[in-house]
Amino acid sequence: MLIDYHVHTKLCKHAVGEPEEYIEKAIEKGFAEIGFSDHCPMPGDYDPESRMTEPEFPEYLNMIGKLQKKYPEIVIKLGIEVDYFPKYVDYVRKFVGENRFDYVIGAVHFLDSWGIDNEKFVGEYKHRDINEAYNLYFKTVTDAIETKLFDVVAHLDIIKKFGYKPENGYLEIATETLKAIKKNDLCLEVNTSGLRKIAKEVYPNDEILQKVCEMEIPIILGSDSHAPSEMGWYFDETVENLKRIGFKNICSFSGRKRTFVSL
Ligand SMILES: [Zn+2]
Ligand SMILES: [Zn+2]
Numbered sequence: 001m002l003i004d005y006h007v008h009t010k011l012c013k014h015a016v017g018e019p020e021e022y023i024e025k026a027i028e029k030g031f032a033e034i035g036f037s038d039h040c041p042m043p044g045d046y047d048p049e050s051r052m053t054e055p056e057f058p059e060y061l062n063m064i065g066k067l068q069k070k071y072p073e074i075v076i077k078l079g080i081e082v083d084y085f086p087k088y089v090d091y092v093r094k095f096v097g098e099n100r101f102d103y104v105i106g107a108v109h110f111l112d113s114w115g116i117d118n119e120k121f122v123g124e125y126k127h128r129d130i131n132e133a134y135n136l137y138f139k140t141v142t143d144a145i146e147t148k149l150f151d152v153v154a155h156l157d158i159i160k161k162f163g164y165k166p167e168n169g170y171l172e173i174a175t176e177t178l179k180a181i182k183k184n185d186l187c188l189e190v191n192t193s194g195l196r197k198i199a200k201e202v203y204p205n206d207e208i209l210q211k212v213c214e215m216e217i218p219i220i221l222g223s224d225s226h227a228p229s230e231m232g233w234y235f236d237e238t239v240e241n242l243k244r245i246g247f248k249n250i251c252s253f254s255g256r257k258r259t260f261v262s263l
Pocket of ligand 1: 081109154
């Protein structure tokens, strides 16, 4: 059974297409569920061009509610992609606490003022010690996990998006973060959008996924689609690979409680 839990909407200002088109694509592909997880509102100065505003948030809720009624043939979930940014943890805590999501995906997109997955800031990789940047990034993801605000950790090694990787790999650095995921009983997203980027790999890579499987960390699948054509991006191939690694299940979420469905 296939489920795509990482789907954006036009409200984030950098996705295209109507939500109906994403849903119809999911139905066409025979998916059991689709979950929208658009970027949450954040206080004024935090990346305003990539997210809905606070006054737009009720629109998001209404939209998903209407779609759930319109498409009884597929399960549609209400998710959200929430940013971890130390200065705004209290804002996010309040926002997540006030709303009833099916699941909350936590993501690190900024290290201070550096938007690590934003093309606008790609030049920064040339000025950084890549090993240090990876250390800082994974340490920040671990801090995000320790806030206990999220159900799922997004695109774990997205810092590889533009192809910059430490010479000796980063399994050891990532493993520390996996331990925090395990300790806090969170779920990890297997995000196929990396296959559309310079990285040309799923987030996270197979070496890390092997470790995730050994540690029995639960997973969800996400395409991070910003266009209807990206819905369920390379899921068949990814599921085959996950089975080869040893995964048997993915998670489904309702009201922030997870259950397992077999792959
Ligand atoms: Zn993201
Ligand atoms: Zn996303």
